[in-house]
Amino acid sequence: MSLNSPISATLHMSPAKQIVLNPQPKASMVSLFPMLVSMKCVLTWLFFSMCFCALITSPSSSSTSSSLQSREASALLKWKSSLDNQSQTLLSSWSGNNSCNNWLGIACDEDSKYVTYVNLTNMGLKGTLKSLNFTSLPNILTLDLSYNFLNRNIPNHIGMLSKLFYLDLSNNLFSGKIPYDITQLTLLSQLYLKHNKLSGEIPPTIGKLLNIEILYIYANNLCGSIPSEIGMMSSLIEIDLSENSLSGKIPPSIGNLSNLIYIGFHRNHLCGTIPTELNMLSNLQSFNVYDNNLIGELPHNICQSGNLYYISASNNNFTGQVLKSLKNCSSLIRLWLDHNHFDGNITDDFGVYPNLEFMELADNNFYGHLPSNWGKFHNLEQLKISKNNISGCIPPELGEATNLYLIDLSSNHLTGKIPKELGNLTMLGRLFLSNNNLSGNIHVQITSLKDLKILDVASNNLSGFITKELFIFPKLLNLNLSHNKFRGNIPVEFGNFKVLQTLDLSGNFLDGTITPMLGKLKVLETLNISHNNLSGPIPTSLDQMISLSFVDISFNQLNGPLPNMRAFNNATFEVLRNNTGLCGNVSGLNPCTKPTNGSHNNNNKTKKVIFFIVLPIALGTLMLAFIYLKFSYCFCHSTTTRDNQVGGNIIAPTNVFTIWSFDGKMVYENIIEATEEFDDKHLIGVGAHGSVYKAKLQTGQVVVVKKLHSVADAENPNLKSFINEIQALTEIRHRNIVKLYGFCSHSQLSFLVYEFMEKGSLEKILKDDEEAIAFDWNKRVNVIKDVANALCYMHHDCSPPIVHRDISTKNILLDLEYVARVSDFGTAKLLNPNSSNWTSFAGTFGYAAPELAYTMEVNEKNDVYSFGVLALEILFGKHPGDIVSNSLQWIIMGSTLDSMPLMNKLDQRLSRPVNHRQAKELVCIAKTTISCLVDSPQSRPTMEQVSRELLSV
Numbered sequence: 001m002s003l004n005s006p007i008s009a010t011l012h013m014s015p016a017k018q019i020v021l022n023p024q025p026k027a028s029m030v031s032l033f034p035m036l037v038s039m040k041c042v043l044t045w046l047f048f049s050m051c052f053c054a055l056i057t058s059p060s061s062s063s064t065s066s067s068l069q070s071r072e073a074s075a076l077l078k079w080k081s082s083l084d085n086q087s088q089t090l091l092s093s094w095s096g097n098n099s100c101n102n103w104l105g106i107a108c109d110e111d112s113k114y115v116t117y118v119n120l121t122n123m124g125l126k127g128t129l130k131s132l133n134f135t136s137l138p139n140i141l142t143l144d145l146s147y148n149f150l151n152r153n154i155p156n157h158i159g160m161l162s163k164l165f166y167l168d169l170s171n172n173l174f175s176g177k178i179p180y181d182i183t184q185l186t187l188l189s190q191l192y193l194k195h196n197k198l199s200g201e202i203p204p205t206i207g208k209l210l211n212i213e214i215l216y217i218y219a220n221n222l223c224g225s226i227p228s229e230i231g232m233m234s235s236l237i238e239i240d241l242s243e244n245s246l247s248g249k250i251p252p253s254i255g256n257l258s259n260l261i262y263i264g265f266h267r268n269h270l271c272g273t274i275p276t277e278l279n280m281l282s283n284l285q286s287f288n289v290y291d292n293n294l295i296g297e298l299p300h301n302i303c304q305s306g307n308l309y310y311i312s313a314s315n316n317n318f319t320g321q322v323l324k325s326l327k328n329c330s331s332l333i334r335l336w337l338d339h340n341h342f343d344g345n346i347t348d349d350f351g352v353y354p355n356l357e358f359m360e361l362a363d364n365n366f367y368g369h370l371p372s373n374w375g376k377f378h379n380l381e382q383l384k385i386s387k388n389n390i391s392g393c394i395p396p397e398l399g400e401a402t403n404l405y406l407i408d409l410s411s412n413h414l415t416g417k418i419p420k421e422l423g424n425l426t427m428l429g430r431l432f433l434s435n436n437n438l439s440g441n442i443h444v445q446i447t448s449l450k451d452l453k454i455l456d457v458a459s460n461n462l463s464g465f466i467t468k469e470l471f472i473f474p475k476l477l478n479l480n481l482s483h484n485k486f487r488g489n490i491p492v493e494f495g496n497f498k499v500l501q502t503l504d505l506s507g508n509f510l511d512g513t514i515t516p517m518l519g520k521l522k523v524l525e526t527l528n529i530s531h532n533n534l535s536g537p538i539p540t541s542l543d544q545m546i547s548l549s550f551v552d553i554s555f556n557q558l559n560g561p562l563p564n565m566r567a568f569n570n571a572t573f574e575v576l577r578n579n580t581g582l583c584g585n586v587s588g589l590n591p592c593t594k595p596t597n598g599s600h601n602n603n604n605k606t607k608k609v610i611f612f613i614v615l616p617i618a619l620g621t622l623m624l625a626f627i628y629l630k631f632s633y634c635f636c637h638s639t640t641t642r643d644n645q646v647g648g649n650i651i652a653p654t655n656v657f658t659i660w661s662f663d664g665k666m667v668y669e670n671i672i673e674a675t676e677e678f679d680d681k682h683l684i685g686v687g688a689h690g691s692v693y694k695a696k697l698q699t700g701q702v703v704v705v706k707k708l709h710s711v712a713d714a715e716n717p718n719l720k721s722f723i724n725e726i727q728a729l730t731e732i733r734h735r736n737i738v739k740l741y742g743f744c745s746h747s748q749l750s751f752l753v754y755e756f757m758e759k760g761s762l763e764k765i766l767k768d769d770e771e772a773i774a775f776d777w778n779k780r781v782n783v784i785k786d787v788a789n790a791l792c793y794m795h796h797d798c799s800p801p802i803v804h805r806d807i808s809t810k811n812i813l814l815d816l817e818y819v820a821r822v823s824d825f826g827t828a829k830l831l832n833p834n835s836s837n838w839t840s841f842a843g844t845f846g847y848a849a850p851e852l853a854y855t856m857e858v859n860e861k862n863d864v865y866s867f868g869v870l871a872l873e874i875l876f877g878k879h880p881g882d883i884v885s886n887s888l889q890w891i892i893m894g895s896t897l898d899s900m901p902l903m904n905k906l907d908q909r910l911s912r913p914v915n916h917r918q919a920k921e922l923v924c925i926a927k928t929t930i931s932c933l934v935d936s937p938q939s940r941p942t943m944e945q946v947s948r949e950l951l952s953v
């Protein structure tokens, strides 16, 4: 049985869900027949010759064929009429009394006498199978109804389809038990019931399916134990019962299934040991039992096939010296053994795995030294052995595994220096060495680690000054040097970490003053410099750290006033305590007596500045505020205009005052009433800029009201242009842009009023497993195209172009049909609470283009970048994180159609794309998307190009 045969070409690259590489019968069965002769694969030949036999020996003779045909047609039509209206429209080609006459999804035998093939996959059909009379369709060989919305039971009379060899009901809403009579389908070769809501036990009679090769029942609610009769299904090649609630032991009879290549028992409640009989499985390639309650050892001969490339046994209670059994298993590609009680001396037991890409051994009891044969791990990308009992040095040879992207050796007993040779790992993005006993300074040849994003060496015995070389990590996001013995100043070069988000220097012996260059860290969110010997005032430049949310400066000798910014204004005494003379508006601190600036000692000069500059500004502000309050306005369109709905234009600013006294006020009051003064029971979400409410107006219309955290600032000289833009936005009618009905501003309150979108935000859908599964590949592709269209329209068809500035999953809303609409267009700029500055950063971290870290120049190319991140997030099901890196680009650009690396990254909650065309489409989209993510804005495509590219996919 060769891995290249179409049926077995199943590469189980992920433990979460194996991925079927195009099971051929999914494509048109009929069109495959001519290919048979040229098929080299034995299995395939058997598979088809079987169905030929079925055809040839068919009892239905030609004399009865015309009556059979009309019986088939009427059975199908009867079922069609039981489906919902939309489904019936989709099946409009089903008419007349000859179902062999170009009916969608139906194919017949060569003489067009009877239906042999039904393929209605992915058509959005809604209804049940109750009224599908299987008795009238005795010659069906293939039935594929996967990826629809069919619900209720799978009827027992499906057992009447006695010739069936391919049955796919996966990814529907079927509930109830697996019907007993399904076990009468003794010719069945492939059975897919995955991703439904089936409950109850697996019927023991399933053992009757002696011809079955692929059995996928994963992702249902099945309970009970795995029937030992499964051991009778001697043809079985792949079995996946994962993601159910199966309990009890794994039956020893599984060892009889000598053809078995793939086992998926993960994510159940299985207990007991793994029967030693599994040592007999001589063809095993992929073995997945993670997330169960299994104990004992893994079978010692599990790798006897010589082809075992995938083991996932994480999160059980396994014991034993597993690495010894795997020492010669050189075929391994991925190995997950973490969170068990495995032990063994890793110096002795570690084999050589030239194909290994991923090794996760965390949280076990492995001991000994790390071996030194890393030069032979050519393909290793991730090495995780944290939380074990590894001692000795980090071997310098680790620097020879040059594909490493992630190393996690934290929480062991490593000693010695961090070897310089790690500097050869040019792909390295994450290095975790915390909680060891490493000493010396950080002597990494840092210059070459240009992709390093996370460096965590906390809680070691590192000492010396923080070396200059450290500051050549241009992409560092997270730096943790805490709890070591570093000395000296915080070097001015820290200002070079343009994209740093987290900095922890706490628990060292740093002294001197805090460098004002920290103010350059515009995207830093967390700063911990507590437990050092830092002294002097806090530089005022820290006001410029506009993203800072958490700060801890406790246990130093700092004095003077706190910077006036969010992180300090919101700080508790806890994070400020034990300093020598801090003052400010935090309980526990003395208030600052004089508004002197700690770094300015020239009091005279300061006073002058206050008198001549600050005072007039303050007075002017007061006056402006007064004027503003007096003419407090509300730009809203009325609900009582002729079309009797919240719609149409915001009135131009010249008309503001008239509007305020009439319609605007009314809408304002309507909204206040509908939300019961923004009562929490109407709250449907909270975003960075505001809280979102659902409001049902008196007219019955449902709208979304986004109450802004910050009140629109009347002093803002750009308010006028903002209002102009809002007006422009309310005039836009585009299928993929959320209709903005208006903007209300009041002295205490500002809000935007939008069209209500039933499905809510993309963020919500991707977070919820159930919703994410319903959000299938077709829908995802369409959403990506929709967003591209919207951006293209705003960038290229609007004058002046409108830049969104905050594209993220929060701002993409979906309606019931999963049509995407972009919301909050152009509004990001006013809504950033901390900025009085028109162009200061307004986006969401993780989506913002890298150039925004050092320039405030806003243009369409920022959106292009965010779009790239968003599209990947839709494909991966989660934020691509910092893997928006060369290695990812390399993976995707190098992806061919069946390239595993990309397919591996796709949202594991969905099955692999159903057909070749779709897989190809996803690869093309990923490639287009990646071009949006290049660092240089000039090199990114325009949204017009992207949109065109996507259309041609």
Ligand SMILES: *[C@@H]1O[C@H](CO)[C@@H](O)[C@H](O)[C@H]1NC(C)=O
Pocket (backbone or CB within 6 Å): 231, 232, 252, 253, 255, 256, 277
């Ligand atoms: C399966 O193997 C067991 C031993 O593990 C044996 O007793 C049993 O007869 C076998 N069953 C079949 C159906 O071959």
Ligand SMILES: *[C@@H]1O[C@H](CO)[C@@H](O)[C@H](O)[C@H]1NC(C)=O
Pocket (backbone or CB within 6 Å): 345, 346, 347, 348, 367, 368, 369
């Ligand atoms: C592990 O094995 C090596 C090599 O055989 C040996 O030198 C070392 O002492 C062993 N370590 C432990 C902790 O047993």
Ligand SMILES: *[C@@H]1O[C@H](CO)[C@@H](O)[C@H](O)[C@H]1NC(C)=O
Pocket (backbone or CB within 6 Å): 365, 367, 368, 389, 391
């Ligand atoms: C770690 O290994 C040492 C021997 O190297 C042993 O004495 C100690 O008990 C081990 N600790 C744990 C927690 O397994």
Ligand SMILES: *[C@@H]1O[C@H](CO)[C@@H](O)[C@H](O)[C@H]1NC(C)=O
Pocket (backbone or CB within 6 Å): 437, 439, 440, 461, 463
């Ligand atoms: C820490 O490192 C210093 C040398 O830098 C060494 O003298 C000391 O023993 C180490 N401490 C521990 C606990 O290993």
Ligand SMILES: *[C@@H]1O[C@H](CO)[C@@H](O)[C@H](O)[C@H]1NC(C)=O
Pocket (backbone or CB within 6 Å): 482, 483, 506, 507, 528, 529, 530, 531, 550, 551, 552, 575
């Ligand atoms: C800062 O670091 C200290 C010492 O490592 C720790 O106790 C504290 O919780 C940290 N502060 C914050 C806000 O995380």
